[in-house]
Amino acid sequence: MTPDDLQAAASPTPMALPSDRRGEGDLLIPEDTYLTSGVHIGTQQKSASMRKFIFKIRYDGLYVLDIKETDRRIRLAAKFLSRFPSEKILAVSQRQYGQKPVRTFARHVGAMTLSERFVPGSLTNPNLPGFVEPKVLVVSDPATDMQALSEALSVGIPVVGFCDVNNDTRYVDLVIPANNKGRASLATLYWLLSRELLREQGKLTAETPFSLTVEDFQAAL
Numbered sequence: 391m392t393p394d395d396l397q398a399a400a401s402p403t404p405m406a407l408p409s410d411r412r413g414e415g416d417l418l419i420p421e422d423t424y425l426t427s428g429v430h431i432g433t434q435q436k437s438a439s440m441r442k443f444i445f446k447i448r449y450d451g452l453y454v455l456d457i458k459e460t461d462r463r464i465r466l467a468a469k470f471l472s473r474f475p476s477e478k479i480l481a482v483s484q485r486q487y488g489q490k491p492v493r494t495f496a497r498h499v500g501a502m503t504l505s506e507r508f509v510p511g512s513l514t515n516p517n518l519p520g521f522v523e524p525k526v527l528v529v530s531d532p533a534t535d536m537q538a539l540s541e542a543l544s545v546g547i548p549v550v551g552f553c554d555v556n557n558d559t560r561y562v563d564l565v566i567p568a569n570n571k572g573r574a575s576l577a578t579l580y581w582l583l584s585r586e587l588l589r590e591q592g593k594l595t596a597e598t599p600f601s602l603t604v605e606d607f608q609a610a611l
Contacts, residue, residue: 417458417461428569434453445457460567481495482508487572488531494606498602508537532559550562573608
């Protein structure tokens with residue numbers, strides 16, 4: 391699957407009205423789990439590229455993301471990432487609340503991580519001690535992870551990114567619309583992506599419960 395194929399597969403379906411939304415049985419996890427972790431809660435500003443993922447505007451002016459689309463794209467991201475050797479997946483997060491989720495994700499799926507500080511040149515300078523050559527990049531936030539995103543673009547590897555309502559997504563090949571700032575939200579997102587990737591890799595079956603919990607991914611306050 392090329393980045394162009396990925397973009398085509400990820401093209402959003404028309405936004406459903408509340409009465410058209412799928413039931414809980416069609417989601418990867420119960421809808422209440424998404425809601426209580428705040429995965430759907432965006433910001434009060436929106437970018438043009440994220441407008442299509444907005445479900446509604448709350449009374450306080452916060453944009454609410456379409457959970458159905460978040461769920462669909464986590465599935466798609468897991469399928470896409472399963473095409474790469476685990477050790478060639480690089481996950482990054484410069485956000486404090488994203489660092490533990492990224493480290494836990496990397497540890498349990500066998501991926502690489504530069505979760506605390508992305509040193510410029512990590513993907514582009516072979517003379518750097520921490521130089522790595524991933525085949526795909528996962529970013530927690532295209533804004534705070536811009537250095538990694540820029541270098542991925544430079545070396546020509548695809549990018550999967552958790553994108554909030556205010557993110558610019560022009561360099562993200564597969565957008566997963568989600569709250570990428572919240573502690574509980576980031577833990578839930580990486581827990582779910584870990585589980586689905588392991589399933590796609592055949593290391594976990596739908597009948598086998600994932601041994602980790604969301605709390606295992608959640609950063610301390």
